[in-house]
Structure formats: C-alpha cells, structure tokens
Amino acid sequence: MPADAQISRLKPRRTDIRRENERTILDAAEKVFAEAGFGGATMQLIADMAGLPKANLHYYFATKEDLYRRVVQQIFEIWLDAAMLFDDAPGPVEGIGGYIDAKMDISRTHPYGSKVWASEVMHGAPVIQDYLETTLRDWTEGRIRAIQRWIDEGKMRPVNPRHLLYMLWATTQHYADFGHQIQTLNNDRPLSDRQWLEAKASVKDLVLRGIGAI
Amino acid sequence: MPADAQISRLKPRRTDIRRENERTILDAAEKVFAEAGFGGATMQLIADMAGLPKANLHYYFATKEDLYRRVVQQIFEIWLDAAMLFDDAPGPVEGIGGYIDAKMDISRTHPYGSKVWASEVMHGAPVIQDYLETTLRDWTEGRIRAIQRWIDEGKMRPVNPRHLLYMLWATTQHYADFGHQIQTLNNDRPLSDRQWLEAKASVKDLVLRGIGAI
DNA sequence: TTTTATGTTGACCGGTTGGTCAGGTTGTGG
DNA sequence: CCACAACCTGACCAACCGGTCAACATAAAA
DSSP states (O other), X not given: OOGGGGTSOSSOOHHHHHHHHHHHHHHHHHHHHHHHHHHHXXXXXXXXXXXXXXXXXXXXXXXXXXXXXXXXXXXXXXXXXXXHHHHHOSSHHHHHHHHXXXXXXXXXXXXXXXXXXXXXXXXXXXXXXXXXXXXXXXXHHHHHHHHHHHXXXXXXXXXXXXXXXXXXXXXXXXXXXXXXXXXXXXXXXXXXXXXXXXXHHHHHHHXXXXXXXX | OOGXXXXXXXXXXXXXXXXXHHHHHXXXXXXXXXXXXXXXXXXXXXXXXXXXXXXXXXXXXXXXXXXXHHHHHHHHHHHHHXXXXXXHOSSHHHHHHHHHHHHHHHHHHOHHHHXXXXXXXXXXXXXXXXXXIIXXXXXXXXXXXXXXXXXXXXXXXXXXXXXXXXXXXXXXXXXXXXXXXXXXXXXXXXXXXXXXXXXXXXHXXXXXXXXXOO
C-alpha cells in the first residue's frame, strides 16, 4: 500500500461515493430546477448536467419530488444559518445591517437556490408548506419581537416590523431572483465585486436610514 | 329586430366573439402559468379553466409559447402605464410615493401576471429578452435621470438611483410574488383592506425616509 | 477466496403532452 | 336566400417523460 493512501485514494470508499454523488446530483438539480422550473426540469437534463446516467439518479433519489424537496430544504437552512446574526446584535445597525450583508452574500453565492425557493413559494409552496407554518412562522415572530425591542429602546423609529422584514427579504433576494434582469440593465455584464459592494452599501444605507437607525 | 338589439344581442357579433374568447383564454392562461409555471402548465388545464375545448385554444393561439408571450406582454404594459406617474411628479414624495402606491395596487389586482413575469425573468427571460434590452433599459435610464435631478435639486439625499429602483421593484412585487408566504405568516388569511393600506404606508414611509424626502 | 451488499446502467414501458386535422356549425356580406 | 369566411371540436398522433428492472461491476466483509 502506497504511503499517500490516506490522502489520495485511487479507489474511493463506499461512504465517499454516496456523499459525492449525492452532492453532484443536488448541485446539478439546483441549477436545472432554477433555470427550468420544476415542471420544465427533466431527470434527463439533471443527469446530463451531473454527468451521470438517468437511472443512477433514481438510485439515490427515489422520485423527482424527493430530489426537489432536498434542494429546497438546502437553501432554507442556509438562510436560517445567516439569520443567527440577528439575535446576538445589540442594535439594528449591527443586527439588520449584518443580516442584509449576509443575505446579499447568499444571493451572490447561491442564486440558484434562491430562485428555486421563490418558484416554490410562487406556486403555493406545495412541498414546503409545513416549513412555512412552523419554522418560518416561529422565526418571524421572534425577529419581530427583537425589532420591537429595539424600537422600545429608542434605537430606531417605530416602523411596522413585519413589513420591514418583507422589505429585507424582497430586496436582498431580488439580486438573486432577478439577477438576469439586473445583468441586462448592467450592459449584459454580471455585477463586479465593486458593484456588489455598492449594492450592499446602498441597500443598507436606504434601510438603516429608513428606520432611523443612522 | 327588437328595440334593445344594440345593448343586448343574443347572438354575438363576430368581432365580439374573437375579443371575448381571447380575453377568456388569456385570463385562464395567466392564472395557470402563474400557479404551475410554463413547464407545469398544460394546454388542457388552461382549456378547462377557460371552459373551452383544447383545440379551440389552438385556433386563437398557434402554440403554447404564443399564448405565454401574450400573457407576459400584458403585465409588462400594465406596469409601464403605472410608471407614467413618475414623470409628471414635481418631487420624490409625489413621484416615488405615487409609483409605490400604483405598483402595490397592481400587486393586489394582478398577482398572477406579476408571478408570470418573475418566473420568466428567473428562467433567463427566454421570450422577453428584447423587451429588457430596449423598453425596460430605456425606461430605467429615464427614471434614473429623473431621480438624479431630484437629488441635484436637493429634494432627496444622494442615493444610488439604480439600487433605489431595484428596491422599489423588489418590495412592491414581493407582495404579489410571495403573496402565499405573506398569507401564511398572516395566519393563513389574505391581507385585509386595512392591512393593504398598512403595507402601502409602511413601504412608502420606509423608502421616503430612506431617501430623505420626508 | 468466497460471499454479500452497494453501486451502475441500457433498455424498456405506460401515461401524458403539444399540436394537427377533417368535418361540422354559425354569422355575415351580397 | 346563397356562398363564403370565420369559428368550433372530437379524435388522433408522434414525441417525450418519470420511473422500473434485470443484469452486471465493484468494494467490503467473512
């Protein structure tokens, strides 16, 4: 057995095979679902994107719905992680400002997931309705209380916390969901690093001024 | 010929037949495309929704794509009409405030069209790319100049007009595109008249404060 | 080495879809 | 009243889709 066996196996272990193939398929599925919608996506398209035979997809994911559900859950968990920033913040500048930064970063790094989520909700959330009614509802109520506390402490103007949250979601996700439109209005070029910084700064400036936190 | 022939014909005129059937089909198509996506929508579903045989749809609209294109053009024209308010306004309070009012009203009255547009853009705008590159680009540049003029006249803070526009689009359309999520977070009830007024007031308040217009 | 569980895949199938078309009905101008 | 054009529709078809399965390959366990 060669010395580098543990850092570069020629023959992958069983557990690695499963993990890597599931990752490959999920990434391909996220892209195809985002670009074609659930109805427009085909298992063959996802298989081609993943570089695997179609039958292999069905070995790891029983049905198209199962695969789709996993993709939607993925972006939801990423967003929930980003929302941690909200809680530990002493005031709206750090809390809401940091949340905007985090969500804008996700819109740039995970545009496909955001689109799949948007599409799912637009179609009536047929597969994640329970998430909306449990996790999202609880999370929203908690954040509304946090915002209300900042208002009570005089750290920001008295605004409707619920509609403030909707504005945060709408604006940050817009840069992912409507990225194609933004790119077209940017002379068909993707936003540069500098332009992304400008976007984040503009959104934070508008929101934090709007709530009277700066 | 009866006296009331001109105000209530039993047998419709040819031109009326065409107009009414096209209207019926377009309304049904808008709803089905919004709820199922382009790929998930079927001509049979649209036909059932319209109460017409499938073959009749193909008499008025040659292909599924033709029908879809007409639906997308419709919402775009509605939005363009609403944007007229922008031009004649003396300042940002009237111009941007009025634009928010108009777009929020459209989100309530035409939620299906908004969803179809969102879906189309998310999928890379395959059928309306030319609209984005001509009409929308021109409109956007004009509005950016109007905002810049207000800034130069000291009627609002110096903000990035482009990102301000994106925030307006994102936030107002969010109430249509993510209406299901908003309804779920509203105890599964649609927003009442009072709640819509509160939403419009909140959005206007946040934006107009954010740009320093009030 | 043998056995067994896991991973791989081409070929296939029933069901659905967008679209066609022949043959009929109805309104309208002459 | 007639002839023509517009309108209507049941029946049909080729193409495609999600999903299955038997046969095979390979890695781990015995």
